[in-house]
Amino acid sequence: MVNLQNQSRNGQDVIEDKILLEVNGLKKYFHVEKNQILKAVDGIDFTVLQGETLGIVGESGCGKSTTGNLLIHLLDKTEGTIIFNGLDMDKMTKEEMRKSRADIQMIFQDPYSSLNPRMRVKDIIAEPIKTHTKLSKKEINDEVNRLLDAVGLDRSYGNRYPHEFSGGQRQRIGIARAIALRPKLVICDEPVSALDVSIQAQILNLLMRLQKEFKLTFIFIAHGLPAVKYISNRIAVMYLGRIVEITTKNELFEKPMHPYTESLVSAVPLPDPTIRDKRERIVLQDDIPSNLNIPTGCRFHSRCPYVQDICKMKEPSLSELEKGHQVACFFPRNLN
Amino acid sequence: MSEDKILLKVENLHTYFITETGTVPSVNGVSFEMNEGETVAIVGESGSGKSVTSLSIMGLIESPGKIVNGKIKFKDKELNKLQEKEYRHLRGNEIAMIFQEPLTSLNPLFTVGNQISETIVLHQKIDKKTARKQSIEMLRHVGIPSPEKVYDSYPHVLSGGMRQRVMIAMALSCRPYLLIADEPTTALDVTIQAQILNLMRNLSKKHGTSILLITHDLGVVAEMADKVIVMYAGQVVEYTDVFTLFREPKHPYTKGLLNSTPKFFETDEKLESIEGTVPTINDMPKGCKFHPRCPYAMEKCVVEEPQIMTRFPGHQIRCWLYEEGGN
Numbered sequence: 327m328v329n330l331q332n333q334s335r336n337g338q339d340v341i342e343d344k345i346l347l348e349v350n351g352l353k354k355y356f357h358v359e360k361n362q363i364l365k366a367v368d369g370i371d372f373t374v375l376q377g378e379t380l381g382i383v384g385e386s387g388c389g390k391s392t393t394g395n396l397l398i399h400l401l402d403k404t405e406g407t408i409i410f411n412g413l414d415m416d417k418m419t420k421e422e423m424r425k426s427r428a429d430i431q432m433i434f435q436d437p438y439s440s441l442n443p444r445m446r447v448k449d450i451i452a453e454p455i456k457t458h459t460k461l462s463k464k465e466i467n468d469e470v471n472r473l474l475d476a477v478g479l480d481r482s483y484g485n486r487y488p489h490e491f492s493g494g495q496r497q498r499i500g501i502a503r504a505i506a507l508r509p510k511l512v513i514c515d516e517p518v519s520a521l522d523v524s525i526q527a528q529i530l531n532l533l534m535r536l537q538k539e540f541k542l543t544f545i546f547i548a549h550g551l552p553a554v555k556y557i558s559n560r561i562a563v564m565y566l567g568r569i570v571e572i573t574t575k576n577e578l579f580e581k582p583m584h585p586y587t588e589s590l591v592s593a594v595p596l597p598d599p600t601i602r603d604k605r606e607r608i609v610l611q612d613d614i615p616s617n618l619n620i621p622t623g624c625r626f627h628s629r630c631p632y633v634q635d636i637c638k639m640k641e642p643s644l645s646e647l648e649k650g651h652q653v654a655c656f657f658p659r660n661l662n
Numbered sequence: 663m664s665e666d667k668i669l670l671k672v673e674n675l676h677t678y679f680i681t682e683t684g685t686v687p688s689v690n691g692v693s694f695e696m697n698e699g700e701t702v703a704i705v706g707e708s709g710s711g712k713s714v715t716s717l718s719i720m721g722l723i724e725s726p727g728k729i730v731n732g733k734i735k736f737k738d739k740e741l742n743k744l745q746e747k748e749y750r751h752l753r754g755n756e757i758a759m760i761f762q763e764p765l766t767s768l769n770p771l772f773t774v775g776n777q778i779s780e781t782i783v784l785h786q787k788i789d790k791k792t793a794r795k796q797s798i799e800m801l802r803h804v805g806i807p808s809p810e811k812v813y814d815s816y817p818h819v820l821s822g823g824m825r826q827r828v829m830i831a832m833a834l835s836c837r838p839y840l841l842i843a844d845e846p847t848t849a850l851d852v853t854i855q856a857q858i859l860n861l862m863r864n865l866s867k868k869h870g871t872s873i874l875l876i877t878h879d880l881g882v883v884a885e886m887a888d889k890v891i892v893m894y895a896g897q898v899v900e901y902t903d904v905f906t907l908f909r910e911p912k913h914p915y916t917k918g919l920l921n922s923t924p925k926f927f928e929t930d931e932k933l934e935s936i937e938g939t940v941p942t943i944n945d946m947p948k949g950c951k952f953h954p955r956c957p958y959a960m961e962k963c964v965v966e967e968p969q970i971m972t973r974f975p976g977h978q979i980r981c982w983l984y985e986e987g988g989n
């Protein structure tokens with residue numbers, strides 16, 4: 327079992343020893359122009375425990391959103407298994423499938439385009455309840471009010487339309503809709519990237535409060551490390567369709583083992599001018615290779631400062647090098 | 663300090679957009695100075711007027727926008743009195759600008775080399791062959807691998823990081839005194855961002871180029887800036903050196919901003935957040951524009967607008983809390 331000992335306060339008391347989601351060998355290939363195959367997600371394995379927040383970070387195009395979209399069935403997988411709440415999604419009955427769809431919800435990056443502009447806020451929030459339950463009109467209305475309270479919006483806002491709200495408020499609406507069915511798992515795909523800094527903290531704190539209140543499990547996708555670090559218990563780092571490292575957040579930031587993670591952590595601009603000349607930055611020189619033409623061997627080798635011959639020929643597999651710390655690298659850093 | 667030479671002085675700048683639905687006071691009384699060789703960062707929320715301020719300096723405000731009041735002095739020139747022809751010569755020569763999305767500022771129909779050498783030829787009287795050589799040198803200088811190849815490439819085949827480097831190469835090819843960089847790394851990944859920031863820092867050190875850096879990332883500010891301008895709702899609310907700003911922020915908005923930024927290496931932090939929402943033009947509050955969100959707001963803040971004043975040496979603040987220069 328994964329070591330969650332050195333966890334921060336968030337979620338600590340609600341993380342259970344139960345695996346809610348297990349993903350094995352998950353792949354998504356897209357057939358694109360000129361008969362090429364784009365390997366957006368290329369064989370990933372991970373588990374998510376009940377009540378925890380798993381962060382997924384990595385640069386643009388590495389397959390984060392595709393992973394999320396596979397989990398909510400917005401996309402069909404090319405290969406692999408997804409086991410949710412003990413059930414293999416490929417072997418679910420219709421009823422189990424319907425239930426799992428209600429149990430996994432998503433919050434999107436862009437609160438502007440993900441809300442129907444012609445619907446009132448209360449109808450947006452009520453929509454999933456109407457589709458999935460048999461509650462009466464009155465009951466639905468009460469529930470919508472409770473949800474508005476929960477996300478910190480005035481009940482009277484229910485009668486307005488999305489365009490009347492700021493980005494942060496729209497994100498609150500999106501969150502209310504996502505938790506309306508009391509899902510088990512919520513996938514947050516860059517939920518704060520489009521928001522102002524002062525609003526980002528509001529939304530992060532709101533998500534953490536709701537997690538406790540509604541016993542939610544989160545997958546939190548972002549390419550900004552500070553937000554991911556703040557909200558996650560464990561973090562998976564993706565590179566070109568693969569997970570290259572996965573461990574608890576403190577471990578990841580204190581002793582990153584994959585050279586890519588190491589460079590990511592060293593590259594994050596920190597809000598403290600007194601340390602700027604003292605920090606050692608590992609600057610990656612090359613630009614990112616395309617996922618139409620993934621390098622042989624370790625897919626990071628073309629940018630890796632520590633590359634050796636073997637890295638160009640063999641692909642390292644994700645293995646547990648220390649308890650609860652998995653890395654895919656032949657020459658891991660910071661090993662005890 | 664007495665040797666500091668003022669390069670740019672913006673005084674009481676007002677830039678408004680006069681639209682059918684009303685007047686948008688995007689920049690509403692902005693004043694600041696920057697010295698030669700300095701990097702000054704402007705931070706603030708979306709819509710606070712950062713880009714409009716920089717476009718005003720560049721003379722690129724288009725109708726229905728208009729500088730309705732204020733002065734912009736650059737070296738010995740008063741920019742807002744320049745003829746368009748003089749301005750055009752200044753742009754790309756003495757002042758250069760790079761934007762967030764380099765693809766929109768590069769012409770997709772021409773090769774990278776074509777565009778760089780054109781700028782060089784335009785501003786220095788040299789022949790095409792020399793311009794080509796200089797361009798390739800410049801591309802190499804900004805860390806582009808195989809610059810000869812990139813010289814003949816079209817912008818769309820380059821990655822985001824490469825395009826931004828091309829933009830920087832173009833901007834710097836004429837050795838400007840001032841480089842205005844509007845969110846130059848916002849669209850890029852962290853590792854690429856680190857490269858670009860590194861590049862800008864080195865170029866500024868080497869050539870003494872002043873940089874006006876617009877960003878909403880306090881991490882980027884802390885890494886790059888000598889001084890920081892904090893904007894809120896079209897106004898400067900705080901202006902001081904970077905160390906003072908992070909150590910002792912004074913304006914309640916700046917304090918809130920710093921408290922809502924993850925510190926990253928602290929393990930058990932709790933972020934505070936500034937409650938409420940950023941005001942829009944339609945609900946711009948009277949008095950201090952920050953008062954509806956300010957935890958320290960007093961009666962006076964609701965009715966009367968504070969002016970920006972030097973409250974401590976080298977530290978300007980727009981807030982009633984510091985009326986008597988107290989703490």
Ligand SMILES: Nc1ncnc2c1ncn2[C@@H]1O[C@H](COP(=O)(O)OP(=O)(O)OP(=O)(O)O)[C@@H](O)[C@H]1O
Pocket residue numbers: 356358364365366384385386387388389390391392393549617
């Ligand atoms: N429907 C699609 N058809 C073809 N290619 C796709 C499709 N969706 C995604 N891709 C490609 O798959 C790769 C992974 O995309 P994905 O959106 O998962 O990246 P991401 O990690 O979420 O990036 P970002 O941080 O930019 O959101 C990219 O190269 C993308 O262009």
Ligand SMILES: Nc1ncnc2c1ncn2[C@@H]1O[C@H](COP(=O)(O)OP(=O)(O)OP(=O)(O)O)[C@@H](O)[C@H]1O
Pocket residue numbers: 679681686687688689706707708709710711712713714715726727878943
């Ligand atoms: N062409 C225009 N017409 C009307 N209003 C405009 C125009 N350009 C800018 N504005 C308004 O001016 C205000 C300031 O805009 P500006 O682009 O300077 O913000 P900013 O601080 O750069 O924000 P961001 O961080 O989102 O880039 C905004 O309210 C914006 O809507």
Ligand code: SF4
Pocket residue numbers: 913914915950951952953954956957958959960963968980981982983
């Ligand atoms: S003037 Fe008043 S409302 Fe404005 S920031 Fe200062 S204390 Fe807050």
Ligand SMILES: [Mg+2]
Pocket residue numbers: 390391392515
């Ligand atoms: Mg994405």
Ligand SMILES: [Mg+2]
Pocket residue numbers: 712713714844
């Ligand atoms: Mg802007």
